[in-house]
Amino acid sequence: MNNIKTAIIGAGFMGPAHTEALRRIGINVAGILGVDEAESNKAAASLGIPKAYKSWEAVLKDTDIQVVHITTPNKLHYRMAKEALNAGKHVLCEKPLAMNSKESGELVELAKKSGLAAGVNYNMRFYPLCVEAKNMVAAGQLGDIYSIVGSYVQDWLLFPTDYNWRVLAEEGGATRAIADIGTHWLDMVQNITGLKVVAVCADLKIVHPIRKRPKGEVETFSGKVQQIQATEDVKITTEDCGTVLLRFNNGAKGNLWVSQITAGRKNCLRFEISGSKKALYWNSETPNEIWVGAREKANDLLLKDPGLLSEAGRSVASYPGGHNEGYPDSFKQCFKKFYTYIATGDFNAPKPFATFEDGHHEILLCEAIHKSHLEGKWVEVIQG
């Protein structure tokens, strides 16, 4: 695994996050590409990466590189994933996989034919207690699943002066809060329960139809600290928040609330899954504990402690109990699974990470949610 060489494409919020996590598992980050030569040079220098690429074509031609991480704005994911696979490189792409299901469907087919590893960075799956939750559901500890509810809420886009490329439909896609953070939640609960969302009924809201775009680019989450000078008005067509009713393939009911405008909630994913025997509640802002609800005995609060976890939970917990693991660790654990899979070389083995099929399913979900919102009715989700 340590002889694999990787290139990072994108030097914004995610590029450095991926680089740091990769280094923690001993992967050689050999090169980086930013939006232009100046950004590539700056990122390579600040992260200590040997190669600063001049162009995307240079990455594709670089025979030293076996894996490409795509951490660019969403509109580039499809083209880059396609060209990287065609160039014989394994791909780990940021979510959402593409701008629409036509693109993501094509990528699924291409990934299958390529015989290469192709993953989507649904990193939140890899919090130890979320893996433990999956294990508990699979072992039947919750019984039949009756309901799945929760939310993903942030506050970094609360004011009309908050701006980033993610708010523009042409850069990020037709839905924003749903695609950017809602898909993490949807991926999380479907991965834990093994269920699929089959129908949705959505009501979305654009709180700020006009935002003030600073002249010059603004990094994700940086609006709170960055001094903005001149701005221009920009029309926004992507939702700031919204609610979605969900129907799962076993008949379970659910709902999801997403918001990027909830004051004080910095990056908060919560789920509650209830079954015929037990229920589970988890909050990403206190990720090292999970509540286990019972009817006939006292409830439990399970702490992340390898000594208390199943083998599955332990496989993504690197530190002893009381030594908290969080957001950056979820990238590390996700990449560890991805690179172990590559190093093992058996590409017919079950994939222990979110695949392009999973990424495609999330986009089909986004499209069904958007359609449901526009038409004001329940919409069935195409199962890709």
Ligand code: SOE
């Ligand atoms: C911004 O909303 C963002 O960085 C998402 O794009 C990430 O996927 C999420 O992990 C944190 O918030």
